[in-house]
């Protein structure tokens with residue numbers, strides 16, 4: 001392969017072309033616009049229902065009532081639109097954060113840029129695992145082939161050489177190459193295909209679907225009550241118009257249209273926050289499942305270790321020069337991996353040069369091989385083959401291997417070092433066309449290079465924390481078993497037994513499912529082994545999070561419950577197959593993500609349970625008075641105001657809830673059951689019942705005191721507002737006392753509570769608002785008693801935690 005004859009475009013020229021020809025992308029993501037969301041929201045059946053109520057009010061009630069109701073509608077719609085806008089903008093930003101990258105040469109330097117920034121004339125640097133960013137004509141290749149199945153459906157790799165065209169969207173599977181971009185974005189072949197397909201909306205996550213279906217079921221419950229309650233009222237001689245308005249308002253307040261929005265808010269905003277901390281959530285699904293992980297299947301290099309490899313020793317030491325000369329012959333000049341970087345740095349320090357000449361053949365590790373082979377043609381026409389890789393594999397191809405080398409290998413690997421052997425062979429000058437595999441024999445061993453790659457600082461502590469949270473960590477590596485075991489011990493993974501890929505092949509699926517219960521370290525493993533491990537673990541009922549970087553890791557990443565690609569080491573293919581990307585490749589970031597996943601799920605459950613509890617309370621509050629023939633505790637306008645406050649708490653308040661103290665200590669939720677199980681249902685009914693009792697207590701008190709109907713409603717309203725604020729605070733933690741959890745640690749909830757209380761006081765004592773909402777001023781003592789009753793009656797929800805834990 002020629003080395004960098006063409007320097008590529010300059011940055012200035014590339015920018016000019018980008019401005020002229022537009023970004024290299026197939027779809028322009030629809031921008032998230034506030035007004036578009038608002039327009040959509042206004043067309044929602046719920047809002048139409050409310051507008052209907054408004055119109056009826058203006059016909060039956062009067063202009064004042066109609067104005068009040070339209071103001072409330074405006075507030076409600078604004079609140080919902082702001083919420084939805086925030087969540088959708090966050091989800092949109094997620095895509096930008098994990099946008100694909102491409103390697104190009106500009107002004108003689110290889111740089112990594114956003115794929116969108118690639119322009120015609122750019123020189124693409126292509127290596128295995130790369131998804132080709134744009135259509136390009138190959139200017140340089142070496143044993144180069146691509147998988148074109150996305151375009152042609154043909155699954156066999158297509159070999160390509162200089163002059164051939166590679167298409168955007170295809171994947172490099174072998175060799176190395178360089179190509180000059182001829183078309184970008186919509187002008188590429190893929191772009192033309194994509195234009196026919198149109199844009200694809202991301203599918204809804206299982207939880208979003210479950211929530212939608214739950215919301216649909218609950219609509220019927222809400223609607224039934226909203227019909228039955230006014231019917232009973234009318235049968236008992238109530239005012240027909242008033243009852244119709246009550247029914248409509250009740251329907252509006254109890255139909256759980258907010259449920260799917262709560263999910264989008266919690267998962268969307270949560271995933272966005274997590275993505276700012278190096279855990280890029282590409283699909284919301286990942287945010288959903290992460291917290292349930294019971295097993296983390298992780299790579300070693302870069303995830304548990306630093307991936308800043310350094311040559312620790314070379315064997316035999318007196319022949320270091322020769323060994324490095326052999327090893328540096330397989331170092332890729334364009335895209336060296338950390339191992340190659342370490343070798344080349346050391347060679348550079350000692351003044352050992354890269355072979356002088358041209359690469360005529362090349363084979364990367366992979367497809368069952370753990371070595372890299374490069375065939376060089378020197379200036380004088382002679383051919384020399386260089387092989388670097390797993391010692392046992394290299395030894396097999398060597399003429400003879402001194403026993404001291406084998407002994408040294410054992411010693412170095414026991415210290416956790418990655419050890420590669422380097423060997424060479426002089427080849428007949430006429431044999432350049434013979435496939436590499438046929439040349440790889442009778443090699444002369446040069447020696448061993450041992451590379452140190454220490455564990456990342458803090459990874460030991462994180463692993464212990466993860467283990468304490470009931471999550472097992474399994475290490476799967478392509479490295480030597482002794483190296484794997486030594487690193488595993490250092491970071492705290494049990495390594496009494498290490499299983500190699502070869503041993504794993506001997507086990508059938510049933511046996512493997514048994515073995516994975518005890519063994520935590522797998523060495524000399526391939527991506528296929530990783531895939532089998534994921535399946536075996538899932539067979540045992542585990543929820544598996546897996547990391548991956550290579551082209552062939554896509555299988556395991558897709559099969560896992562959460563597939564997580566490495567951001568630094570990962571290939572494009574792995575990143576595409578994964579649901580999330582670790583921007584820093586760090587195990588600690590992954591662990592943090594799992595705990596955050598638990599946190600999201602907690603918040604979601606708390607928000608939903610609270611939301612349903614207050615709805616149950618509201619229905620009960622209306623059912624009892626109509627059944628026993630008492631005046632209604634709230635007028636229709638008041639019901640609509642209540643809805644505004646309860647929606648806000650559930651959708652915005654619980655999103656901001658800090659994690660529970662035991663988030664990293666408790667065991668995973670084993671049963672991946674429904675969001676609302678038996679226990680949750682009991683809690684919902686219990687809390688709804690308490691809210692009902694709180695309002696009824698104030699209502700009874702006000703009646704007993706002989707207050708006027710509008711005053712009775714004011715007392716009931718006060719009890720509701722205080723009661724539902726108290727319940728919201730109590731619901732912020734399931735098991736922990738709220739004082740222990742932190743009474744004022746949720747800023748949004750604080751703000752909401754203060755607004756609710758101030759609004760309550762203004763609604764009763766500020767004449768224009770009071771008149772608009774049909775309240776009457778009440779003696780402060782009665783108000784205080786109503787509020788105190790609400791606190792007293794809802795307190796059992798807090799006390800119940802003592803019995804639950």
Ligand SMILES: Nc1ncnc2c1ncn2[C@@H]1O[C@H](COP(=O)(O)OP(=O)(O)OP(=O)(O)O)[C@@H](O)[C@H]1O
Nearest residue numbers: 299300301365370371372388389390476477478479
């Ligand atoms: N660039 C390379 N040159 C020579 N040999 C290599 C190279 N890369 C990998 N190998 C050999 O292949 C083995 C497996 O390496 P690989 O990078 O595939 O491991 P892995 O599965 O990614 O493991 P890990 O989780 O430790 O990264 C290494 O131990 C080494 O012997």
